[in-house]
Amino acid sequence: MEKSIVRLLITFRVTKPIIIPPFSAKVSKLILHRISNQYVKISQTNRLFKPISVSPIYLDDKPLLKFSDESTILHLQPERLYSFTCSMIVDEDLPIHEVVSLERSEVEEVFGAKALLEQVKIDIRNFSSLGFGRPKGIRMDFKSPVLLQLPSFRRFKRGRYVLFPIPSLIIGSLVDHWNANCDPKMLIKRPAFLSMYANYLMMESAYNLKPVTIVYDEKKKIRGFMGWVFYDLRKCRNNLSFKRVMALLDYAQYVGVGKSRATGFGQVKVSCTY
Known part of the structure; x- marks a missing residue:
């Protein structure tokens, strides 16, 4: 099946000021648990490369995160508009109401307040439609901390x-998720050939x-990187x-890159220069 x-x-707002966890994707996940049967079903599975990706909460396109060198507490204010994204890979014939329920515009008990859903935009893509043509360059904006990991090697477990x-590493993490x-x-x-090929195709210009350490909860701090990189794309003869x-x-814009994409890490935006 396709x-x-x-x-x-x-996009949502809250009914009163509230304090939220230091890693705001927990708010995104809580709202999704209330409005998406498919999200609940996928999030309960125990498998590598879950077919799901969730972003932190954004305010004016800036993710709400607490960095380890900050003492601030994250708040949501009723006069402000917030947003987040979630991507799910589903069977093509799955009814849209299983993906997201639009029957109610209020979500109860979101860290002590109601979340009022202002807008829900839905974008649907097929795997075969993904791609960018033949750009000369690619810019990747890393909007939440990226956790890229080298594979294990001999005595290193x-x-x-x-x-x-x-x-x-970018392409390798995407191939693994794609094939799963x-x-x-x-x-x-x-996939190993394609990952190595990317090192010669994509040239950082x-x-x-910036390396960042973010506070995930009271006990855990996680280190990754954020920012942007521009790659010149070298001419090549291997069109496939x-x-x-x-x-x-293109797939990365939906599912992110690296580890822990289902919990808010590795969110990226990709833009092209032709």
């Missing part, structure tokens, strides 16, 4: 995290990146591999 990628952009968007969730006919063969990399970078 698979579709459904992306929700939810766990891979280490990398604080720079190395193309092979796409239709069988859309499987990408030779400018960047503004080029198209696959472009499809994966």
